[in-house]
Amino acid sequence: MTLSLIGRSLKQSATLKLNETAAILKAKGEPIIHLGGGEPKGKAPLDAITRAAAMLNSAEVRYSPPDGTVEAKQAVIRYTEEHYGIRPRPENVIVSVGAKQALFFAMQAILNPQDEVLFPSPYWVSYKEMAKMIGAVGISVEAEDGGFHPTMKDLTAKVGSQTKAIIINSPNNPTGVMYTAEFIAEIVEFCRNKGIYLIMDDIYHRLLFDNKKTISVFNYAKFDDDSKVIVINGVSKLYAMTGFRVGWAIANPKVIEVMTNIQAHTNSAPSPLLQAAAAGALNGIQSSVESLKQTLENNRNVMYDRLKAFEGVRLTKPDGTFYMFVDFRAYEKDSVKLATLLLDKVRVAVMPGIEFGMEGYVRMSYNTTTKEILQGIERIKWALDPNAPNELYIGERKLVRDWV
Numbered sequence: 001m002t003l004s005l006i007g008r009s010l011k012q013s014a015t016l017k018l019n020e021t022a023a024i025l026k027a028k029g030e031p032i033i034h035l036g037g038g039e040p041k042g043k044a045p046l047d048a049i050t051r052a053a054a055m056l057n058s059a060e061v062r063y064s065p066p067d068g069t070v071e072a073k074q075a076v077i078r079y080t081e082e083h084y085g086i087r088p089r090p091e092n093v094i095v096s097v098g099a100k101q102a103l104f105f106a107m108q109a110i111l112n113p114q115d116e117v118l119f120p121s122p123y124w125v126s127y128k129e130m131a132k133m134i135g136a137v138g139i140s141v142e143a144e145d146g147g148f149h150p151t152m153k154d155l156t157a158k159v160g161s162q163t164k165a166i167i168i169n170s171p172n173n174p175t176g177v178m179y180t181a182e183f184i185a186e187i188v189e190f191c192r193n194k195g196i197y198l199i200m201d202d203i204y205h206r207l208l209f210d211n212k213k214t215i216s217v218f219n220y221a222k223f224d225d226d227s228k229v230i231v232i233n234g235v236s237k238l239y240a241m242t243g244f245r246v247g248w249a250i251a252n253p254k255v256i257e258v259m260t261n262i263q264a265h266t267n268s269a270p271s272p273l274l275q276a277a278a279a280g281a282l283n284g285i286q287s288s289v290e291s292l293k294q295t296l297e298n299n300r301n302v303m304y305d306r307l308k309a310f311e312g313v314r315l316t317k318p319d320g321t322f323y324m325f326v327d328f329r330a331y332e333k334d335s336v337k338l339a340t341l342l343l344d345k346v347r348v349a350v351m352p353g354i355e356f357g358m359e360g361y362v363r364m365s366y367n368t369t370t371k372e373i374l375q376g377i378e379r380i381k382w383a384l385d386p387n388a389p390n391e392l393y394i395g396e397r398k399l400v401r402d403w404v
Ligand SMILES: Cc1ncc(COP(=O)(O)O)c(C=O)c1O
Pocket: 038, 097, 098, 099, 100, 101, 124, 169, 173, 201, 203, 233, 234, 235, 236, 242, 245, 246, 247
């Protein structure tokens, strides 16, 4: 069978694959603890459901305009004014099928084949693959100190004549680290001087802990019709609405126009039903975001404290999101081997760090119950520690360790 060069070069989405494997094992009755997941466990806000239910009950669900419904765009405009301190015009906004598609369309709108797009490492699994899909090149930027926060020096060292855009995701998937305001200010300035697009992937922007405050890129960037800042956001993570598939982009009108043409010729637009739900969430009572944040902060503390007591394991405390990127090199340097061992032997799902561009680490999600976090870490410890007793009970099941 002949397949395209680009098609063949694409990697499977490791995160979605892990979810699928864990779900299959769970359905078979396996005692899976899923510390790999990338979605909140709670329910979508009531305001989202009532708004979508009202439209569904009308039995009139038709094509949306290709840049999104007026209602959804207005909700995004209001949200942006509240959280970013600028008021975009409707021609600055496109509503798309998740932040994922908004990001992909933005990249399609601005990148030519061979153009380079940079992003700090570790990075979200889709950036590189999206670049590949349009013939562009995704380049990760490692911090010189081996940590999770690159410096401007690290970044500028990778900028060349082909560099067209930089993607920043803060707080970051997979590390939970929030980039400093100074760094954001510097990068804005740098991109402006070089004429490079700056894409802010803000999908976790309000999931911050320790009273940290969201940093709006527009504290530093001018927002006018020549602006090369593109903000990507969506309802998936903050509102537990991953399955609704609604995200958006804020950008200059020319970029939005091209993105709208791309959307018009591909998916037409997200379903108006789901855009109504998103508008309901954005305009509605925000208490669910607050309580999600509190739960996550508590869970982060539980996971952090437990892992800290785990000899050999090295940690960076996340500022936000629902992920922790944990260094297990003292036990296993190959993260795929480690994740496979943990799933096969003790039924704990974690994401191999290599998928995010950093070997020897795994991404652990604390977006679950504290009970699962404690049990999960207990099982991992048992699986890796040669001094642990040889047997472990998971419910009625007796496990015997025969691998370390
Ligand atoms: C960093 C990052 N950006 C974008 C997305 C996509 O979100 P959405 O569900 O809105 O497509 C995700 C989802 O995992 C993410 O982690």
